[in-house]
Amino acid sequence: MALSPHDNEAFLREVDEGVRRDRMTDFWTRWGKLAAAVLVLALAAFGGFLYWQHRQTEAAGEQGVQLSQAFEALGSGNVTGAQPTLATLATDGRDGYRALAKFTQADILLQKNDLKGAAAKFAEVASDTSLGKPFRDLALVRQTSAEFDTLKPQVVIERLRPLAVPGSAFLGSAGEMVAISHLNAGRRDLAGQLFAQIARDEGVPESLRQRAVQMAGAMGVDAVPVPAGAAANQEAR
Structure with a gap:
């Protein structure tokens, strides 16, 4: 007896579901134990990581x-x-x-x-x-400060040159040692320029800036910062 379209569709759906069940059964028969073992290992690893992280936090x-x-x-x-x-x-x-x-x-x-x-x-x-x-940068500055009197000027200059630049958090302390080393090496021009940079950098502590103004002035470099309002008036003129 021929199947109606409705019965035919139902029959095909049952066959398809049966094939899927057979595939799933076959998969778990072959790989179920391995998959379970992998899952257990993954959970154990994750649990170990959480414990390690907890211990690290406790240790800190x-x-x-x-x-x-x-x-x-x-x-x-x-x-x-x-x-x-x-x-x-x-x-x-x-x-x-x-x-x-x-x-x-x-x-x-x-x-x-x-x-x-x-x-x-x-x-x-x-x-x-x-x-x-x-x-590391702070340690290098402090190391150099402790050794300063025993180091040759060029050693100080080369060691601290990367930190003795405008915008550096260590321009004040590193820059001052480099500028003094330039002075000790007979380079008053370079020392004066660096003292002027220190004096004009608002990130440098005020006490260092004032000292830098005096040192730059002693070398013929005008390092007195121009107030913002005065600078604006000069530009307007």
């Missing part, structure tokens, strides 16, 4: 507390009590805490007038490529 919090306690000890004059914690953080601390611990160790050495030891600590931070550039 613990190290922050430790550094704070070391600072409190230093504030009360207990340098000896702070040093073991600083030594641990300087070796095993996370990036930021490791850098701060070494900076603090260097400052303690500076207080003892151990310029060589302090410079070595700053140099460790400056050469640590795992740290952010601001940490």
Whole structure:
């Protein structure tokens, strides 16, 4: 007996569903265990990552507390009590805490007038490529400051040249050392120009700008900043 179009459509739909079921059954028969194993491994890996992330956050919090306690000890004059914690953080601390611990160790050495030891600590931070550039740049400036009297002028100039430029966060401190090195090398013209740049940079602390104005003036360079209103009036004329 011939099937009607409606019955024919229903029959084809049942056959199609049966084929799909057979395919799914065949897939799970062949690959079900492997897929389940992969899923378990993926979940285990994700759980491990979450635990690691949690432990990292906990460790950072613990190290922050430790550094704070070391600072409190230093504030009360207990340098000896702070040093073991600083030594641990300087070796095993996370990036930021490791850098701060070494900076603090260097400052303690500076207080003892151990310029060589302090410079070595700053140099460790400056050469640590795992740290952010601001940490390394600051360490380089402070290292150079500690070593300044023992370095040849050209060494200071070459070391700090990239930081002694307008717009740099370290123009004031690095620029002043470079300008003095130019002066010591007999290049009054370069020293005067750099002092003038320092004096005119509003990002430089006021005390450094005033000193730069005086130094530039001593070399015949007018570095007195022109007030914004006065500059506008001059342009209008």
